[in-house]
Amino acid sequence: MALLEVENLKIYYFTRAGAVKAVDDISFSVDKDETLGLIGESGCGKTTAVFAIMRFAAPPGRIVGGKIIFEGRDILTMSGEEVRLLRGQGIAMVFQAAQNALNPVMNVGKQITEVIHQHEQVTKEEAWERARKQLELVGISGDRAKSYPHEFSGGMKQRVGIAIATACNPRLLILDEPVTGLDVIVQRQLLSLINDLRAKLRLPIIFITHDLSVIAETCSKVAVMYAGKIVEQADAISLYKNPAHPYSKLLIEAYPSIKGEKGRLISIPGAPPGLLNPPVGCYFQPRCPSAMDICREEEPRMVAKDGHMVACHLYK
């Protein structure tokens, strides 16, 4: 049994104008020794889907169907209390490197001890010691525990975020665009930190991003999302070498390589469909270079092909 199994998850946003199918029937799983990368354009539903694992659904969004089975239990059927106890301790999350991802009026040490006190019975001194150790773990001097978030740079704030998330030894770690918006050097440092921690703590990770190169560095498995659906799943190397779905192909081609010959920058023309009234048939069809007639009529279902799972009429 996998550590985490998401089955047929559906999350809709109910607005005055109608229901927006932000996440439409997706399934994936994460095992104890895996790192799953979830990749897709902005707005494709990856963050919404993953937030659901923590049972975060901001109104007007609602989880309308599916199962999220963590360590054998369906999170969607748990009580509010049980979910709350799971957060931070069973499953932990690190957020995007945004301005206000850390509480500005609390020093970082306290933000770490807060999660420790929440889940474990320890004395203040013990918790504080652990907080300092956590900071050291992510490469920040323990003496800075009394400092406030605004005294840190973006990259360091993200390290603090990781320190907070790993404080109670969670069994699954979710990273939501953790290096987006940081400069490349800092990105590199953070990614190598994440890799180190993963090995040291033997931590399964779900990694959300829209940047392919980041996935290449850290993930063993990849799921490609488009317009609320998963269009391809494969292990990372396979995906890079032999992308099956046209969208995956375009994503990989769009990424310029430093080596190799110079060419024009390829981008994918068009924009993702509005999810209020999605098109009939395959969602990607309007932008797909290999579109066929059937793509306009019928939605493709997931099939297995050479070790990948693909949803495309090109494969049957």
Next chain:
Amino acid sequence: MRGFAGFAIGKISAAMLTIFAIVCFNFVLFRLVPGDPARLLFGDPRAGPKRIAEMRELFGLTGSLWEQFVAYLDRLFLHGDLGFSFVHRVPVMEVILDRVPQTILLIVTGLIIAVVLGTMLGAIAGWKTGTRLDSIIITVSLGFYSIPAFILGIILMMIFSFGLGLFPVGGMYTIGAGYTGWAYVGDVAWHMFLPCGAIVIWYIGEYVILTRSAMQDVLGQDYITLARAKGIKESAVLFRHALRNAILPVVTITGINLAFAVAGVIEAETVFRWPGVGRLLYESVMSRDYPVLQGLFLMFAVAIVLANLGVDLIYGRIDPRIKVGGGQ
């Protein structure tokens, strides 16, 4: 200069400058009066020329405008002399100081209650935005806050004094009753209830609306989701994370809105005949006691500047970005 010390010095110097500007403005304001300032300043139209000359001396209206200004500054800063009230026949400073404590009692009590209740209600409304409770809270707050304080006072008076006879119609204590000690305190509190109530009702709306909107902003921030992702209890998220941040803009606004508190207290004191500086303002206008009027204006303006300074300094201590500032 790092951190709080630099911040404080900056704010204090700015305040001093502003106070000086107000003093100059005050001087000019009362010299712009159409007609002879002398006549105006002692308001007795029947005075003969000799009397007028005497009064000119007394009120510092001799000499050129510049000389008058210097004399004014001299009297004010070196002697704390605000002039002489012809109506009360004592120095203006004395008249004003006599009334200040009553106003402070009224305004401080009213403000504390309004701020505490207002922030609580606003936090609840912000926490539960979109619900029925929220709509009720904001509509009622908006209503109370829009209606002028003196009208609120009159309505309270009509219902509770005239109608139900629960509270006295005005004044600060029951004349002739001769209460002392705790009985006196109780008597004053009983008299204070309605004017204070008017101020609270009027002022609370501002705080509800403000805290609610600050709370809404805060709730949209990532660190709130982070707190939940740590498995923190909802109540702790509300108090330790949301409220603690939402309070910051509320403190800032208190400074700016002291002008409202002043207006409210002036209106309430006038309606309920409460013997404070607000009522004094009304009386001086009615009796054309211009020296007192001038002194009062100065006092109100300077009080606001100082109160703003106080609020700024408090804010500097509770926002770590300023307290520990000077970093990147």
Next chain:
Amino acid sequence: MSWLLKGLQGVGKFLKLLLTSSMGRVGIVIFAIVAFIAIFAPYLRTVDPIKFGLPGNQLLPPSAEFWFGTDRLGRDIWSQTLYGSRVALIVGFTAAATTVSIGTLVGLTAGYFGGKLEEVLMRIVDFFLMLPYLPLMIVLAAVLGPSIWNIVLVISITYWPYTARVIRSQVLSIKERAFVEASRSVGASDRLLIFSEIMPNVVPLMFAEAVLMVTWAIYAEAVLSFLGLGDPTTVSWGWIVNRAFASGVIRDFLWWVIPPITCIAATILAFTFLGTAVSDIMKPGYREAKGL
């Protein structure tokens, strides 16, 4: 003059949007009633509100002849109340117009031209904002003398800085946008830029400010009249309350004071609701939320 047209078109769209909000509807209804009363007062069974009434008619309770009763001098309170609406609206709109005009002029100049001019103007604005508004108005009214136009002047002097601040902010943010385009094109003249880029975006804000200023102006006139600083020859709601209080007998003659305070409260509420509706409409996403 096309900027004027664009501005007015914006205002028209604005008014339609106003009707979609419940607060906006309530506000417009009350305003319509008050405006109706103000315009048609002479035809609504009123008599001269100031002329002394017949002796023996003093302090009468409401009756068939005097719908709201009479005051201490035998005057019909119904008439006073109705005519009071005229003062409220005239002072409200005139003062709002002057305040917004001065405020916009200053804010526009400061925001657009920047530099030393902006610094100087904003220092003045900030200084005035420091002064507490009610003591300021009281002192100005006392010093200038009781007349309805002095009241309008007092209100404008007190409130223009608030508008100036708001308009300047807006101009600054438009400047960010517009000038990027402008600098790309061949140097367009200041005048053209102001009228074609900035004004159309400022006019809706001016309108919103004007609504707010009407609220404050009506309040200011009411409170000043209540304190006895208003024009003793004009009948305003605040004046009625002032007379009632001064008579010392309101305890037993509440109907003297109830009509005017209800009118003041209702009118101010109406414009407050309109103001809230206006600011709701200006928030991004309003149209979508309403499904327009």
